Structure formats: structure tokens, C-alpha cells
Amino acid sequence: MKGDPKMNQKGKEAVIDKFLATKRKGHMLEIDLSFKGMDDDAEKVKAKNTELSGKVDNLLSNIMRDWIDDTASGVVVELQKINTKIQNTIRDIKKDIEIAKNVVKVLGYLDEAIKFAISLLG
Numbered sequence: 424m425k426g427d428p429k430m431n432q433k434g435k436e437a438v439i440d441k442f443l444a445t446k447r448k449g450h451m452l453e454i455d456l457s458f459k460g461m462d463d464d465a466e467k468v469k470a471k472n473t474e475l476s477g478k479v480d481n482l483l484s485n486i487m488r489d490w491i492d493d494t495a496s497g498v499v500v501e502l503q504k505i506n507t508k509i510q511n512t513i514r515d516i517k518k519d520i521e522i523a524k525n526v527v528k529v530l531g532y533l534d535e536a537i538k539f540a541i542s543l544l545g
Contacts, residue, residue, distance in 0.1 A: 438502070442536065445536045452516065452526075472533065475537050478544065498543070
């Protein structure tokens with residue numbers, strides 16, 4: 424998706440806010456898994472967080488350019504869905520519910536966020 428001058432600052436900020444929320448959730452999960460002694464899973468989440476962080480950092484450095492078109496509101500909605508799924512899955516992990524399965528889910532959700540970032544970078 425390339426830039427559309429109609430996308431205002433508020434829309435760009437909303438997209439960035441959702442990406443930052445996704446990053447934060449990923450980091451918190453990494454910490455939770457480490458506390459649970461699940462170092463291998465924590466490392467997998469850390470790798471995805473690092474990849475997402477790089478993409479988000481690129482977006483932030485390009486924010487002053489027109490990098491989002493009029494589908495940005497759809498991106499915000501999709502990122503909110505991803506964040507909700509991540510949050511729900513983290514709750515299950517904290518409750519010790521199917522931890523390994525839920526870590527795989529979160530890795531998939533982080534991949535979805537990474538794909539959105541890549542699509543925005545063009």
C-alpha cells in the first residue's frame with residue numbers, strides 16, 4: 424500500500440498505535456514465558472518481536488511520507504483484531520492453559536502483524 428494524501432495524521436497515529444500495542448504484547452509474553460522457564464518459546468517470541476520491531480521502526484521513520492492509502496482504517500481494524508487475539512491467548516498462557524499451543528498461536532498473530540507492516544512499507 425502506497426501513500427494517499429487523504430490519510431490524515433490521526434489515521435497514521437492509529438495505525439502506529441496498533442503496531443506498538445502488538446509489540447508490547449509480544450514483549451510481555453516473552454517475559455511471561457521466561458518467568459515460566461519456557462526459554463525456547465520465549466526465544467521464538469523474541470525473534471518475532473525483533474522482526475516486528477524492525478518493520479515498525481521503518482514505518483516510524485517513514486511516517487512523514489505518504490505511506491498509507493485509504494485502506495488504513497481497515498489495517499487498524501485488522502491490527503485491533505490481532506491485538507485482541509494476542510491478549511486473549513496471553514491470558515490463557517498466564518493461566519497455564521495449553522501453553523505450547525498458545526505460544527504457536529501468538530507467533531502466528533505476530534506474523535500477521537509483520538505482514539501488515541511489510542505491506543505498508545510497500
